[in-house]
Amino acid sequence: MNNQKKSTKLDLTVFERNGKIEFVHIIRRNKFKATKALNGFLIGLKNEASGSKETSRIIVKFISNQKISKEEEKHLKTQVYDIFKILGIGVPFMLIPGSTLLIPFIIKVAEKKGIDLIPSNFKKNKELKNSKMN
Template sequence: MTTKRKSKTYRLFRIFIHKNRSKISHALDVFFMGLKNGASDTKKTTTIIQAFVTKGTISKEEEKFLKIYVYDLLKVAGIGIPFVLLPGASIIIPFVIRAAEKRNIDLIPSNFKNKPKEQIKP
């Protein structure tokens, strides 16, 4: 009985993936590009902080970059920490993000926002 359910579920999953492969591919592109941008932002932030510690000052552009970076970190912590502690919260996160968007609350870090295709591909 369970093998029939597994095979039916697996077949439905394969059909879903096949029908939505372009959407899934685009979502994965945005996700991995966001991770890549996040890593480069972390390196840039480290360089800026080191420059601040050694020189004592940073430029206005660097200060603005640090503010955006810290703001994005707070977004990730605000979503991630409470939901990691609650069982089954990974199912709730998309609904919370949708509800926040309807109320003009931005919960998605800037690295993971949908960007035009020209910016996604290196």
């Protein structure tokens, strides 16, 4: 098997033909940054899905046995908090057209006010990136 990652060529000719040269330059300049952000998001999403799967297993165990360990209880609480965070950010922004552009600003303002809006699986990914940089 080939272990090298295949480089995908970004076809922006449609934009170039329509006179959006400036947009094409911005995309090409920020290609690495956007790819890195998208990969981080997909990893966080994958972790969130596996965490939700584990949570459903714990819920079934709790319903059937009525007993779960402290570690499982902590995991369950974390997942429930994460679901509320996602719903708290996602639902209003999905209902109001165009408001998804405000999400990054609201997250920054919330961080400055000491409010944590980012689900834990996405923070783990962010912390892992920061530790690799240092």
